[in-house]
Amino acid sequence: xxxxxxxxxxxxxxxxxxxxxxxxxxxxxxxxxxxxxxxxxxxxxxxxxxxxxxxxxxxxxxxxxxxxxxxxxxxxxxxxxxxxxxxxxxxxxxxxxxxxxxxxxxxxxxxxxxxxxxxxxxxxxxxxxxxxxxxxxxxxxxxxxxxxxxxxxxxxxxxxxxxxxxxxxxxxxxxxxxxxxxxxxxxxxxxxxxxxxxxxxxxxxxxxxxxxxxxxxxxxxxxxxxxxxxxxxxxxxxxxxxxxxxxxxxxxxxxxxxxxxxxxxxxxxxxxxxxxxxxxxxxxxxxxxxxxxxxxxxxxxxxxxxxxxxxxxxxxxxxxxxxxxxxxxxxxxxxxxxxxxxxxxxxxxxxxxx
Ligand code: AMP
Numbered sequence: 394x395x396x397x398x399x400x401x402x403x404x405x406x407x408x409x410x411x412x413x414x415x416x417x418x419x420x421x422x423x424x425x426x427x428x429x430x431x432x433x434x435x436x437x438x439x440x441x442x443x444x445x446x447x448x449x450x451x452x453x454x455x456x457x458x459x460x461x462x463x464x465x466x467x468x469x470x471x472x473x474x475x476x477x478x479x480x481x482x483x484x485x486x487x488x489x490x491x492x493x494x495x496x497x498x499x500x501x502x503x504x505x506x507x508x509x510x511x512x513x514x515x516x517x518x519x520x521x522x523x524x525x526x527x528x529x530x531x532x533x534x535x536x537x538x539x540x541x542x543x544x545x546x547x548x549x550x551x552x553x554x555x556x557x558x559x560x561x562x563x564x565x566x567x568x569x570x571x572x573x574x575x576x577x578x579x580x581x582x583x584x585x586x587x588x589x590x591x592x593x594x595x596x597x598x599x600x601x602x603x604x605x606x607x608x609x610x611x612x613x614x615x616x617x618x619x620x621x622x623x624x625x626x627x628x629x630x631x632x633x634x635x636x637x638x639x640x641x642x643x644x645x646x647x648x649x650x651x652x653x654x655x656x657x658x659x660x661x662x663x664x665x666x667x668x669x670x671x672x673x674x675x676x677x678x679x680x681x682x683x684x685x686x687x688x689x690x691x692x693x694x695x696x697x698x699x700x701x702x703x704x705x706x707x708x709x710x711x712x713x714x715x716x717x718x719x720x721x722x723x724x725x726x727x728x729x730x731x732x733x734x735x736x737x738x739x740x741x742x743x744x745x746x747x
Contacts, residue, residue, distance in 0.1 A: 398421055398422070400422065412671070414438025428442070485640040496539050523560070523571060578618050579648075580646065584664060585631065586681035589686075612703075622649050641685050665705065705740075726742070
């Protein structure tokens with residue numbers, strides 16, 4: 394067990410690290426953030442900050458010396474970085490889990506092996522592969538880079554074979570997968586916390602609405618179809634976590650379809666669709682992540698209101714902070730980022746309904 398008073402190292406400096414830092418501080422931990430960027434959002438919730446690249450061996454060695462445990466808030470941290478740190482300090486979630494989720498192809502194959510249903514897909518390593526895959530899967534379809542995609546980036550839609558060249562160019566001619574379009578009624582996610590002892594807790598599955606490939610809102614309880622499909626999806630998420638010997642919060646995204654839940658992707662970390670848990674659940678995803686990695690008992694995940702909504706504040710939306718503050722029952726979170734660029738997540742607002 395890593396007791397309160399210890400120092401938690403967080404790789405990545407974004408808003409997820411910031412909210413993990415806030416939860417860690419509440420439980421009496423100190424936080425050391427390691428991130429390559431200047432002025433990381435997470436720095437406001439940390440006692441120490443190292444600014445260095447993830448491949449900087451000297452900086453990593455010094456970081457490992459200064460912390461009692463390491464976690465990450467960013468899934469594109471190189472696996473080799475986690476493995477190096479794990480040689481001298483506990484690292485959770487395990488590097489192997491990160492490895493599976495960093496590659497869409499490996500991730501989908503892994504989930505299918507566990508009996509999960511995914512979109513039909515094909516590996517694409519060349520323009521010829523893409524043409525062949527589109528013939529076999531049929532249009533429309535989505536081309537996604539195998540690695541480093543997030544928030545709809547690294548993706549291109551193909552309405553017909555005429556889009557092949559543009560799509561292949563749009564993703565930078567990298568290793569990719571082509572996915573058949575899933576006809577879904579709604580999107581939802583399963584957020585699960587798994588402790589070092591294998592204990593698991595799930596929150597209510599939020600109904601997630603995306604705009605331009607970016608999460609716009611999450612609502613719990615979710616409407617009927619999601620409510621009905623969530624238990625099957627939660628079972629799969631539990632099997633995934635067990636198979637990975639996972640420790641921490643795991644987020645799995647699903648499509649609710651006429652044939653049941655279809656797995657889309659997962660993230661080995663706290664997730665935007667779980668931000669509502671800060672005020673909307675007995676224990677937040679951030680607190681349970683800290684509890685899990687430190688070997689503390691997990692907190693209850695029950696809803697704290699009859700309905701909870703979370704809306705992201707993207708780009709200029711964050712300028713509405715004054716209005717939001719004057720709304721009764723609205724909880725405003727701003728991430729302390731500088732420029733409100735279009736598509737940039739600047740904050741979120743959670744509303745509780747009694
Ligand atoms: P992703 O980055 O894979 O989560 O994709 C971003 C969004 O694109 C998803 O939340 C869906 O709204 C949509 N999307 C992704 N893959 C598919 C698919 N195979 N079929 C239909 N919609 C998809």
